[in-house]
Amino acid sequence: MKKSDIKIISTMIVLLLFAAGCKKSSDKKPKDRERTNTTETKEDNKKSQANSSKEVLDGSAFNRFFPKSKGDYEIVFSQEKKGFASANLKKKGKIIALLSITDTNNNPSARDKYKSASKTIKGYPAVEKGSKGLSILVNDRFQVSVTSKSPKLKSKSLEKWITRFKLKKLAKL
Numbered sequence: 001m002k003k004s005d006i007k008i009i010s011t012m013i014v015l016l017l018f019a020a021g022c023k024k025s026s027d028k029k030p031k032d033r034e035r036t037n038t039t040e041t042k043e044d045n046k047k048s049q050a051n052s053s054k055e056v057l058d059g060s061a062f063n064r065f066f067p068k069s070k071g072d073y074e075i076v077f078s079q080e081k082k083g084f085a086s087a088n089l090k091k092k093g094k095i096i097a098l099l100s101i102t103d104t105n106n107n108p109s110a111r112d113k114y115k116s117a118s119k120t121i122k123g124y125p126a127v128e129k130g131s132k133g134l135s136i137l138v139n140d141r142f143q144v145s146v147t148s149k150s151p152k153l154k155s156k157s158l159e160k161w162i163t164r165f166k167l168k169k170l171a172k173l
Contacts, residue, residue, distance in 0.1 A: 054105055057173065059085035062101040062142075067164035075099070082106070089146075089161065096150040097161065101170070102143040110143060121159060122167055134158040139171040 059080030066087055069075045074090040078098075083106035089097040104110045114137040117125035124136040124144075134155065135145035146161045148154075 056083040056105045057103050058082055059101075061085075061173070062103075062170075065101060065166045065170045066099060067161065088149075091150075094150070096148070096153050097158070098145075098147045098149060099161065099165075100143075100145045100147075101165075102145070104137070104141055104143055111137060111140060121162055124167065126159075126162075128155070131155070134162060136162055136167075138167055139173075142170055142173070144170070 059082065062085040063077060063080070066075055066077075066085075072091050074093075075087045076090060077085065077087045079086045083103040084100065086098055086100040088095045089099055102110070113127050114125040117127050117137075119126045119128075121134075121136050124138050126134060126136045128134055129145070129147065133145060133147040135143050137143055144162060144165050144167070146158045148158060
């Protein structure tokens with residue numbers, strides 16, 4: 001046998017072994033693959049059910065849950081993107097606060113700070129963001145926030161504005 005024949009035969013053997021190894025892993029039937037992941041799938045399903053779905057909602061879906069303009073106060077929507085919507089709260093034409101709703105399926109770790117919340121608003125865990133911000137977590141998914149842009153808007157006012165969101169309807173999403 002020539003050296004070139006030996007090289008060809010050894011290359012063919014290597015390719016056959018590689019192909020046989022690849023075929024074994026893809027030979028599993030779909031049901032077999034499902035069985036191996038059953039435990040993980042059950043856990044994931046429980047988490048999904050807790051958050052309605054892992055799908056992130058479009059920001060435009062949140063607009064209907066914001067407070068309505070009334071009297072000297074005007075709500076002006078400023079940003080919508082996947083999983084987020086915000087609006088400026090204006091009083092007599094001046095911005096006094098930023099209102100927002102965030103779908104935490106975008107960022108599940110954002111829910112962590114609510115686990116140790118010592119305060120609730122309308123039954124939802126609440127956390128202060130310094131002296132100028134307040135947020136709650138609705139249905140373990142939607143973060144509703146009010147951030148003051150005016151020194152006149154204090155903590156009690158922030159809480160008042162959070163309660164003006166349609167929280168019960170938002171929780172049903």
